[in-house]
Amino acid sequence: MTRYQSLADDIARSIRQGLLRPGQRLPSVRQASAARKLSPATVFQAYYLLEAQGLVRSRPRSGYYVAPAAQRLPPEPDTASAPRGESRPVDVSALVFDVLESAMAREIVPLGSAFMSPALFPLARLGRAMAHEAVHLDPRSTVDDLTPGNAELRRHIALRYRVEGVELGAGDLVVCNGAIEALNLCIAATTRPGDAVLVESPCFYAALQTLERHGLRAVEVPTHPREGIELGALEAAIRRHAPKACWAMTRFQNPLGASLPEAKTRELVQLLARHDLPLIEDDVYGELHFGARAAPPAKAFDTRGLVLHCSSFSKTLAPGYRIGWAAPGRYTQQVARLKLTNTLATCVPAQLAIARYLQRGGYERHLRGLRKTLAQQQAAYLDAVARHFPAGTRVTRPDGGYFLWIELPPGRDALALQRQAAQRGISIAPGPMFSAERGYGRCLRLNYGHPLDARIEDALATLGALSAAPPA
Amino acid sequence: MTRYQSLADDIARSIRQGLLRPGQRLPSVRQASAARKLSPATVFQAYYLLEAQGLVRSRPRSGYYVAPAAQRLPPEPDTASAPRGESRPVDVSALVFDVLESAMAREIVPLGSAFMSPALFPLARLGRAMAHEAVHLDPRSTVDDLTPGNAELRRHIALRYRVEGVELGAGDLVVCNGAIEALNLCIAATTRPGDAVLVESPCFYAALQTLERHGLRAVEVPTHPREGIELGALEAAIRRHAPKACWAMTRFQNPLGASLPEAKTRELVQLLARHDLPLIEDDVYGELHFGARAAPPAKAFDTRGLVLHCSSFSKTLAPGYRIGWAAPGRYTQQVARLKLTNTLATCVPAQLAIARYLQRGGYERHLRGLRKTLAQQQAAYLDAVARHFPAGTRVTRPDGGYFLWIELPPGRDALALQRQAAQRGISIAPGPMFSAERGYGRCLRLNYGHPLDARIEDALATLGALSAAPPA
CATH class of the missing domain: 3.90.1150.10 (Aspartate Aminotransferase, domain 1)
Known part of the structure; x- marks a missing residue:
């Protein structure tokens, strides 16, 4: 599946880093095929993808060249933010x-x-899955599939994490009304009004609204526009403000698009664990990677149950269905109980529809x-x-x-x-x-x-x- | 529709109040028909319903008699509760x-x-409505029908209230994930941690959990097992504890089943308005009346926008769909904004399914x-x-x-x-x-x-x- 994407990703990175300059010719398909031990078809697909992305242009009978647009693009912001950082x-x-x-x-x-x-979503196919489930609804599922959620759906979600190297079982998951409910409950499980919480600077406004609503204080931490939250500054903020949680998006952070490299993600988890500090990980964009694969989420390195990982299908499959989840580690029972008092449960036919869609294949x-x-x-x-x-x-x-x-x-x-x-x-x-x-x-x-x-x-x-x- | 129910209701009340004794003969169908100016068929239907309820028995060629079971029933609790009533x-x-x-x-x-x-729910018919909506989903509705909710659904809900004499428009309603979310948001909109809230004694445990979660104090108010919260005691509690809200179920209260008579409901609304105190009205059982009709909810008497009325379809039509709503009066914008930060929105296909079901008739x-x-x-x-x-x-x-x-x-x-x-x-x-x-x-x-x-x-x-x- 991903060989050509992987190659295109490599080349795109070289272009962005200036190793390949605008106007420069790419290796011929034959050369690249030999050098990379890939089939010519794979190389063609990669070049085609790069062309679609506007990064290269083909010239008939001549080959592929780095596009001039790559030259004209404004520079990226390249220094970490410098918030005042008070609580x-x-x-x-x-x-x-x-x-x-x-x-x-x-x-x-x-x-x-x-x-x-x-x-951009497969709403027709998903709709057919929902139609099937709605018409064949087992009345008992209106009780059985309340919080923590339909077992089959949780099993499918857990399986997807396994593929990414995250060891989760269905019992580790609480289905929620979108990631936003999951994040709210995780904040409620880990903090009390007046506590300080570390956030990226800038960070998703809904994170700030959640802190505001729970009467929490925010501490903004310097964040690099490509590589995410700065760990040195994070540790300094921990020592200075004694926060009770850290809220971060390790992959394709909203609004910066920053993603932590794998080693940095691991270090982040270890750093927070040394301070016994929960990490609330909002990972709703993790599946939307343009390269062959994304670095793993922080949850992949969570050995102590301190990462409360949240995501949803709202950005990838099923907008409007409002199906998200939390994998809250050692806070799982607390989050499930908070879910019961917050909204009791999540729409059962919507859960069943997505479970059926996942079971029948086609999501990848x-x-x-x-x-x-x-x-x-x-x-x-x-x-x-x-x-x-x-x-x-x-x-x-x-x-x-x-x-x-x-x-x-x-x-x-x-x-x-x-x-x-x-x-x-x-x-x-x-x-x-x-x-x-x-x-x-x-x-x-x-x-x-x-x-x-x-x-x-x-x-x-x-x-x-x-x-x-x-x-x- | 309701003449026979109304007659049955009258007779059932007479039996419960001891005006008709076990073993006593009911008027003949002909007598009752003449006395009440009803058709014999209507009287028959009423007697048949009373028999189904176990309140009367027919003796062939003799007529209908108050059932001995009515005699054997244990007495009702008949005095108001007497909680200590501290905050x-x-x-x-x-x-x-x-x-x-x-x-x-x-x-x-x-x-x-x-x-x-x-x-007990029409899940098959509702499922067909959902199947239709899911397959024909307009992708734009995944954005348009987010909070405050699908306009057509809100219009149908508002119309049902009009029939009950409650003047609401679609714009007065915020669709929520079940009544429980609506109630949570109404509490959040009217109180701050540490405030006191008046509740019935006994009251639905989820109300207490909501207060607990929001860091609020509860003041239990004496409540009569048939006629609901005691207004004298309520006013005394207001003077003593300066609460910020009152949470009550005016119809078929959980757990007592108490319902306020209409005059008392009106008085409750006026009393709270004099103290500028919001009433959070949980009305999820209001539609489940055995008599011809229930007394109106408190919202019917709300001239100042102080009644935050909440209900849902979970107890009457669509368990597991998680569709409820708030009619929060002057707090409507606040509740809609809280909804956005709590769960963003409510499952769109479930909203559309119920709107379609209501539109096609059959709910009554x-x-x-x-x-x-x-x-x-x-x-x-x-x-x-x-x-x-x-x-x-x-x-x-x-x-x-x-x-x-x-x-x-x-x-x-x-x-x-x-x-x-x-x-x-x-x-x-x-x-x-x-x-x-x-x-x-x-x-x-x-x-x-x-x-x-x-x-x-x-x-x-x-x-x-x-x-x-x-x-x-």
């Missing part, structure tokens, strides 16, 4: 809701949305297609950002997920840009949504999960023009 | 979970369960059948309690819902009985689960939502025998 109560929810509510209508261009296009094939589509969309959006945004803009090029993090040139104000864009029917997610300190005032998150059509091209042009000069 | 932190969750977890297996006799038999017919079945099951269980339980037992005869509240003779210990019953594969819900003060030590709640088969008859005989003498 502070969180007060972002009003801002987050104002921004989200201004972006809800269908006619708004969804660049600020947290959702990718629903057309769907994921391969989805990853490829998202990689292509990223290339197209990067290209548009390169064409429309002013000099001095920086933009990430994550290896997965569907968000770009854009740092505008000095003097720009992302909150002002958000308001100007909203007036023009365009949503963006301004940087201060992602920071308890209200940092990242000239940053924004762009969703590239929708195919780049003319409307979105226009919207990106508008955003670029609005960003061209600091507001008067 | 206290809540610590019942561990007890509740211990009891519930001991009762989860399918082979346990579910007398302590909170669920009625899933065979299903409810009529369900109410009749539950009334018959109540009669059968009351009869079994009368035969098996010791003298001195008291038992409620609610006009709706599916719970009996049993007060054992002095010296009995419901927690000990629960443990003895559990060893014999029988679950019950002991009284102390329903009280922050751990009161009601010789009371228990019995679920009559499962048809009384031989296994349940045996279990009731066992419980009766175990209750015959105080434990050594």
